[in-house]
Amino acid sequence: MPQTTTASRRPAKRQHAASGDPVQEALIDARATRPILEHIANKWSVLILTVLCTRPSRFNEIMRRLDGITHKALADALKRLERNGLIKRTILPTAPIGVEYTITPLGQSLQQPFEALYAWALAHGPELERAQARFDARSGTPSEDGTA
Structure with missing residues (x-):
């Protein structure tokens, strides 16, 4: 049986979307967007990209600005963001060798949606609480701080 890739299956799915069935179209859109959103919409990715939108930063600077992130979580998130073309990792010719992370144009394209999400969180955070x-x-149910 020939091996198929996600990309080779997409055209067949899109044909169903043109059928006009809104339920089917929503399911297809969710299948197509879920993997992408999993890479960019998690807590640390959004915060890392927001930090890098302002200026290039080194690992420890990003870690200081993101209170609560572990070394491993930051390293994993940076690798994932680099793999997805959202940030660029540059080795600096310093002693000791330094590494700087910069947002790419693709990552920069997320700045406006993230700013809107950030503004929404500030405006509606108390309402959610x-x-x-x-x-x-x-x-x-006990609240997140442990009180009932």
Whole structure:
């Protein structure tokens, strides 16, 4: 049986999308976008790209600016972002050798959506916290800080 790739299956899926069935189209769109969103929409990727939008940074500087990220989580996220073409890793000719991370034009194209998401989080964060507290009080579920 011949091996197929995701790219070779996409045209067949798109034919179904043209059928006009909104449920089928939504499922196809979710299948097509899920892998992409998994790479860019996780917590650390969004924050790393936001940091790098302002200026190129070294590993330790990024780590200091992202309170709570572990060394391993940052290293893994930077590799994933570089693999996806969203950041560039440059070895600096310094002693000791340094590494600097810079956002690419592709990564820069996410700045506006991330700024909108950040503004939304600031504007609606308190509303989310109140909704969570109401839910936790109704269900008896402990909140994230451990209180009921």
